[in-house]
Amino acid sequence: MSAQESVAVSSETAQQTPIAQKKRSAEERYYYASQRELIWWRFTRHKAAVFGAVVLIVLYLCALFADFLSPYSMDTRFEGYQAAPPTPIHWIRPDGGFQPYIYGLQRKLDQKTFKWIYTEDTSKLYPLRFFVRGEEYKFLGLFKTNIHLFGVEGAPIFVFGTDRLSRDLFSRIWAGARISLSIGLVGVFISFTLGVILGGISGYFGGVVDDAIQRVIDFLLAIPGLPLWMTLSAALPRDWPTLKMYFAITIILSVLGWTGLARVVRGKILQLREEDYTLAAIGAGASDWRIITRHLLPGFTSHLIVSITFSIPAMILNETALSFIGLGIQPPAVSWGTLLQDAQNLTAVAQQPWLLIPALFVIATVILFNFVGDGLRDAADPYQR
Amino acid sequence: MLLYIIRRLLMLIPILILMSMVAFFLIELPPGDYVSFRIQQLKMSGVEVSEDEAQRLMIQFGLDKPLPLRYWQWVSGIVLRGNWGWSLQWNKSVNEILSERIPMTMVISFSALIFSWMIAVPIGIYSATHKYSIGDYLFTFLGFIGVATPGFLLALIMAWLLFTQLGFSALGLFSKEYLDAPWSWAKFVDLLKHLWLPLILVGLSNTAGTIRVVRNNLLDELNKQYVITARAKGLSEWKLLFKYPVRMAINPLLSTVSWVLPGLVSSTVLIDIVLSLQTVGPVLLRATLAQDMYLAGSIVLILSALTVIGALIGDILLVLVDPRIRFGRLAK
Numbered sequence: 244m245s246a247q248e249s250v251a252v253s254s255e256t257a258q259q260t261p262i263a264q265k266k267r268s269a270e271e272r273y274y275y276a277s278q279r280e281l282i283w284w285r286f287t288r289h290k291a292a293v294f295g296a297v298v299l300i301v302l303y304l305c306a307l308f309a310d311f312l313s314p315y316s317m318d319t320r321f322e323g324y325q326a327a328p329p330t331p332i333h334w335i336r337p338d339g340g341f342q343p344y345i346y347g348l349q350r351k352l353d354q355k356t357f358k359w360i361y362t363e364d365t366s367k368l369y370p371l372r373f374f375v376r377g378e379e380y381k382f383l384g385l386f387k388t389n390i391h392l393f394g395v396e397g398a399p400i401f402v403f404g405t406d407r408l409s410r411d412l413f414s415r416i417w418a419g420a421r422i423s424l425s426i427g428l429v430g431v432f433i434s435f436t437l438g439v440i441l442g443g444i445s446g447y448f449g450g451v452v453d454d455a456i457q458r459v460i461d462f463l464l465a466i467p468g469l470p471l472w473m474t475l476s477a478a479l480p481r482d483w484p485t486l487k488m489y490f491a492i493t494i495i496l497s498v499l500g501w502t503g504l505a506r507v508v509r510g511k512i513l514q515l516r517e518e519d520y521t522l523a524a525i526g527a528g529a530s531d532w533r534i535i536t537r538h539l540l541p542g543f544t545s546h547l548i549v550s551i552t553f554s555i556p557a558m559i560l561n562e563t564a565l566s567f568i569g570l571g572i573q574p575p576a577v578s579w580g581t582l583l584q585d586a587q588n589l590t591a592v593a594q595q596p597w598l599l600i601p602a603l604f605v606i607a608t609v610i611l612f613n614f615v616g617d618g619l620r621d622a623a624d625p626y627q628r
Numbered sequence: 629m630l631l632y633i634i635r636r637l638l639m640l641i642p643i644l645i646l647m648s649m650v651a652f653f654l655i656e657l658p659p660g661d662y663v664s665f666r667i668q669q670l671k672m673s674g675v676e677v678s679e680d681e682a683q684r685l686m687i688q689f690g691l692d693k694p695l696p697l698r699y700w701q702w703v704s705g706i707v708l709r710g711n712w713g714w715s716l717q718w719n720k721s722v723n724e725i726l727s728e729r730i731p732m733t734m735v736i737s738f739s740a741l742i743f744s745w746m747i748a749v750p751i752g753i754y755s756a757t758h759k760y761s762i763g764d765y766l767f768t769f770l771g772f773i774g775v776a777t778p779g780f781l782l783a784l785i786m787a788w789l790l791f792t793q794l795g796f797s798a799l800g801l802f803s804k805e806y807l808d809a810p811w812s813w814a815k816f817v818d819l820l821k822h823l824w825l826p827l828i829l830v831g832l833s834n835t836a837g838t839i840r841v842v843r844n845n846l847l848d849e850l851n852k853q854y855v856i857t858a859r860a861k862g863l864s865e866w867k868l869l870f871k872y873p874v875r876m877a878i879n880p881l882l883s884t885v886s887w888v889l890p891g892l893v894s895s896t897v898l899i900d901i902v903l904s905l906q907t908v909g910p911v912l913l914r915a916t917l918a919q920d921m922y923l924a925g926s927i928v929l930i931l932s933a934l935t936v937i938g939a940l941i942g943d944i945l946l947v948l949v950d951p952r953i954r955f956g957r958l959a960k
Contacts, residue, residue, distance in 0.1 A: 478657035
């Protein structure tokens with residue numbers, strides 16, 4: 244109430260003297276700012292975190308519009324372009340004008356190694372075009388269209404090269420991004436739900452329930468995750484449809500994922516439960532539900548968001564690891580992990596280093612999430628220092 | 629003290645029993661069993677398998693018995709005779725397959741832990757004593773990247789770089805000529821040549837995390853009054869640093885063993901698969917794919933059990949090193 248009054252007073256004085264309003268110092272704004280504003284200000288001061296957040300948003304948008312962004316579908320095969328290197332894109336035409344274009348590719352068989360060697364055929368020049376018509380796809384699953392962001396007429400363009408089944412790696416990476424990036428969100432959503440409910444029960448009610456839940460968490464935390472996930476996902480039938488497999492893998496990864504969040508929730512609830520305002524609410528006869536949702540949860544939402552931000556990349560990595568060793572997402576579906584299966588063979592990678600590009604995407608995503616998480620952690624407690 | 633250790637050891641028993649159950653039933657989860665896998669394999673190579681033949685295989689492998697009975701046979705074999713069962717896929721006893729591989733995996737996990745401390749503690753001390761220097765910023769940045777970079781993907785990239793740039797194949801733990809050779813000095817040296825890469829990769833994220841912990845703890849310690857007093861009394865900077873603050877700063881490392889170790893074992897398994905080392909990682913992968921349940925179950929159980937025991941050792945060491953910790957409180 245008093246806060247509302249003071250705001251009303253300040254706006255009144257501000258109306259009276261317009262100059263004073265201008266002079267309203269940063270300090271004053273700091274005092275009137277809401278918790279959310281304070282967090283936002285602190286977050287935006289963390290340059291790496293803002294950078295990470297922006298790039299991640301772009302990545303997720305790219306995954307969402309993967310069909311439009313990539314020139315081909317993920318399993319279009321290009322006869323005669325097996326394991327072709329990334330197509331170099333040239334920018335200045337031979338006659339001097341600016342125009343992105345590529346040369347045609349020609350290949351010949353190396354008689355010694357029996358490998359195809361690709362060279363540019365500078366006699367054939369294909370301009371790079373934007374919003375070209377290509378393969379038909381369903382835009383966001385809503386309507387059919389055949390317009391792609393870029394493409395080349397007359398010759399194929401492989402921004403990241405092709406794999407040994409002559410499919411375009413660039414298109415496959417964006418198709419894989421859909422699964423790899425979303426599994427982090429879905430998985431964290433599942434472990435978040437489990438973690439908040441079980442951690443909340445454990446912290447709020449305490450006693451035997453608390454002990455039981457804590458022992459389960461101790462037990463789960465003591466098991467090395469990967470061997471457990473390997474055996475669990477080996478139990479899934481290989482012939483399940485992609486969507487079913489996707490959710491099964493997500494649930495398997497969440498089996499251990501919730502424990503960390505539950506610990507955070509429990510610790511915070513134990514701490515906040517002893518606060519005066521909670522005791523006051525209990526004294527006033529508020530229901531358990533109201534105390535939890537109105538008085539306890541808001542007290543640590545920011546901490547939860549931080550933990551979640553750090554859980555997402557862990558989830559993405561675990562999916563990549565499982566799919567990489569062949570126990571995760573099954574072909575024909577692609578994720579970054581399944582794309583990296585091709586990179587398991589060292590000699591293949593030595594000849595086609597572009598097969599490692601999906602790894603760079605995974606590493607970049609994980610590091611960016613860590614940037615954001617770090618910034619959020621600093622911002623979560625705006626009154627600190 | 630002894631009482632504390634005994635109590636902790638007793639608490640291990642229910643955990644181990646639970647782990648053995650989880651391990652066994654996990655392996656039993658997949659629809660089908662080793663026999664159906666085998667029959668499918670035979671069919672693919674063009675051999676027809678009759679019903680009788682399948683039945684005979686089932687009986688031969690003991691798969692016709694009910695689940696609890698098989699579990700009991702497996703567990704009692706382990707406890708009473710130290711017999712981990714029979715690998716159907718390798719047609720060897722599990723003991724024989726794992727006798728060299730399990731120690732190797734644990735050696736890699738534990739040495740990665742020690743190794744990461746050996747690197748991280750000096751860097752942490754340097755960063756804390758040279759706060760906000762260029763070196764500190766550099767290490768903080770590298771540590772940040774290190775925490776986030778997944779070891780197994782880095783393993784892929786490193787293996788490729790070493791192979792193409794230096795012609796060094798990082799795959800495996802031994803060069804070809806030593807693979808089946810008996811242990812000798814030359815074989816040991818050869819092992820070390822291959823071991824450094826997995827050690828760095830497995831320990832990577834822990835190294836980076838430890839640098840942060842040591843730096844922050846040491847900074848806290850250095851601001852305390854006893855340090856100021858010691859300095860005022862004219863103690864040499866070097867002695868001042870190592871007498872108490874550093875000891876205080878590295879104490880928490882022992883208490884983190886219990887939750888760092890499972891992660892280290894996981895990443896060892898994964899990196900071993902990537903670099904195809906002669907450890908349990910690749911064996912576990914093949915065993916889970918082939919539903920070779922005794923082998924896979926044994927590996928999961930042994931790895932989990934050793935992890936729990938390692939964590940226990942960490943706790944006991946913590947009590948020994950830090951006299952402030954009272955057994956009663958910790959045991960509670």
